Amino acid sequence: MHGDFDFSVLADSLPFLWTGLQFTLKLTIVAMLGGIALGTLLALARLSPFAMLAKAASWYVNIMRSIPLVMVILWFFLVIPLLTGQPMGAENSALVTFTLFEAAFYCEIMRAGIQSVARGQVAAGYALGFTYSQNMRLVILPQAFRNMVPVLLTQTIVLFQDTSLVYAIGAKDLLKAAEVAGKNYNRPVEMVIFAAVIYFVVCYSLSFVVKRLQQRYAIKR
Amino acid sequence: MNYHWNWGIFLEQVKGGDETYLDWLLTGFGWTVAVSLSAWVIALTLGILFGLLRTVPSKALVALATAWVELFRNIPLLVQMFLWFFVVPELLPADWGLWVKQELPAKEFFTATICLGLFTSSRVAEQVRAGIQALPRGQLMAGLAMGLTLPQTYRYVLLPTALRMVVPPLTSEFMNVFKNSSVAFAIGVMELTFQARQMQEDSEQGIETFLAVTLLYFICAFTANRIMAVIETRTRIPGTIAGQH
Numbered sequence: 001m002h003g004d005f006d007f008s009v010l011a012d013s014l015p016f017l018w019t020g021l022q023f024t025l026k027l028t029i030v031a032m033l034g035g036i037a038l039g040t041l042l043a044l045a046r047l048s049p050f051a052m053l054a055k056a057a058s059w060y061v062n063i064m065r066s067i068p069l070v071m072v073i074l075w076f077f078l079v080i081p082l083l084t085g086q087p088m089g090a091e092n093s094a095l096v097t098f099t100l101f102e103a104a105f106y107c108e109i110m111r112a113g114i115q116s117v118a119r120g121q122v123a124a125g126y127a128l129g130f131t132y133s134q135n136m137r138l139v140i141l142p143q144a145f146r147n148m149v150p151v152l153l154t155q156t157i158v159l160f161q162d163t164s165l166v167y168a169i170g171a172k173d174l175l176k177a178a179e180v181a182g183k184n185y186n187r188p189v190e191m192v193i194f195a196a197v198i199y200f201v202v203c204y205s206l207s208f209v210v211k212r213l214q215q216r217y218a219i220k221r
Numbered sequence: 222m223n224y225h226w227n228w229g230i231f232l233e234q235v236k237g238g239d240e241t242y243l244d245w246l247l248t249g250f251g252w253t254v255a256v257s258l259s260a261w262v263i264a265l266t267l268g269i270l271f272g273l274l275r276t277v278p279s280k281a282l283v284a285l286a287t288a289w290v291e292l293f294r295n296i297p298l299l300v301q302m303f304l305w306f307f308v309v310p311e312l313l314p315a316d317w318g319l320w321v322k323q324e325l326p327a328k329e330f331f332t333a334t335i336c337l338g339l340f341t342s343s344r345v346a347e348q349v350r351a352g353i354q355a356l357p358r359g360q361l362m363a364g365l366a367m368g369l370t371l372p373q374t375y376r377y378v379l380l381p382t383a384l385r386m387v388v389p390p391l392t393s394e395f396m397n398v399f400k401n402s403s404v405a406f407a408i409g410v411m412e413l414t415f416q417a418r419q420m421q422e423d424s425e426q427g428i429e430t431f432l433a434v435t436l437l438y439f440i441c442a443f444t445a446n447r448i449m450a451v452i453e454t455r456t457r458i459p460g461t462i463a464g465q466h
Contacts (some may be wrong), residue, residue: 005311015352051339061267066396066400066438066439066442067400067438067439068399068400068402068403068414068438069400069403070403070406070436071403071414071417071431071434074418074421074431075431075435077426078428078431082223082224082428087291098344115357118295123413132340139440155265161295161296161297161298162297163297164297164299164300165297165299165304165404167413168297168406168407169409173298175300175303181447189307189308189311190305192300192303192304192307192308193304193308195300196296196300196301196304199295199296199297199300200292200295200296203295203296205296207291207294207295
């Protein structure tokens with residue numbers, strides 16, 4: 001079959017590939033929103049004056065960051081059912097894993113963001129009589145978040161690419177759908193190329209957006 | 222939590238073979254190190270080359286290097302593995318493709334190494350480019366004004382400082398290579414993750430298996446980190462904030 005590509009099978013398998021892409025997108029969005037929320041809490045914990053809390057958060061982040069994602073995916077797939085006592089589907093397991101894993105990375109971004117806010121802002125907030133949580137919610141986090149929007153998006157591009165690793169536990173994402181369709185139509189090569197093109201187009205457009213945002217939000221010097 | 226612990230599992234023999242599970246894991250460790258280190262050599266060589274090409278005055282070369290970086294950065298590593306393994310042999314001339322598919326010894330290893338090497342090279346290139354662009358513009362001008370050619374200026378003036386400046390970000394890339402090598406399981410390289418999945422299925426002692434494998438990955442990342450820390454201390458640039466002491 002050397003060299004004779006046949007991309008006509010793509011049209012027939014598009015609905016099937018679309019269900020795969022939907023899961024990929026769902027996983028990306030859930031892990032992004034959950035990861036940013038949890039990551040912000042972790043960042044606050046790492047910066048808190050309570051040594052125990054700060055230590056625990058930094059252990060969590062460092063451990064997550066030093067294990068390959070594939071191993072983390074396998075770990076959760078194995079351990080969650082042992083803890084809850086009932087089997088969990090690959091898809092749900094992936095949603096939990098990615099949220100908890102990405103939180104470690106978003107945490108470091110949010111921490112840098114919080115630390116990038118001028119010291120006077122914190123003092124000014126307290127001087128106005130804000131409590132810690134008011135100060136964080138109304139003064140610091142909005143600025144930290146705004147400063148970090150391009151970096152958060154870049155991390156989300158990485159996350160989008162990493163979702164393909166759910167292959168390890170057989171969750172049906174875009175790549176898995178392409179593989180199955182490739183087997184069904186006996187056209188694995190075309191399907192892999194097609195999946196690669198979709199990933200490339202999405203990531204390339206997103207990184208273009210990031211570049212524009214960076215120019216817009218860049219600190220004018 | 223009903224889990225039957227068995228820490229002696231590593232010394233037990235695998236089902237239907239005369240090796241122990243420990244042998245499996247050590248083989249996996251060997252392949253992980255082999256893939257990662259060979260890929261790192263490729264990544265450094267090509268990464269430095271394409272990184273510096275992104276800063277040269279020629280528009281064509283900059284475009285080429287940019288295309289290289291964008292191509293390898295915007296496709297997931299796992300998909301790239303499949304591309305190299307299933308697609309590239311189809312694109313080669315017929316008899317080469319056949320040779321790759323049927324006769325190339327340890328083809329999983331070579332495919333994974335090339336794939337991981339090129340993937341990482343795009344990341345290294347970005348760091349090297351940032352390093353060169355962080356230099357004062359006067360360095361390039363001074364080099365040229367001294368009568369050095371452009372390649373000489375890069376070789377003797379720009380790269381020696383730029384490369385020393387980017388050692389810290391390269392440290393994380395070096396650690397990432399070990400982590401990313403785990404993706405090679407998908408095309409059948411018998412590295413750590415592959416062995417972990419195999420041992421978990423075979424022995425049904427998942428937690429012990431994954432703990433051991435995770436520990437081995439830690440050792441890789443930690444060693445990589447220490448090696449780079451030594452290099453970083455040795456290559457600090459005197460007169461900078463980092464090199465003051």
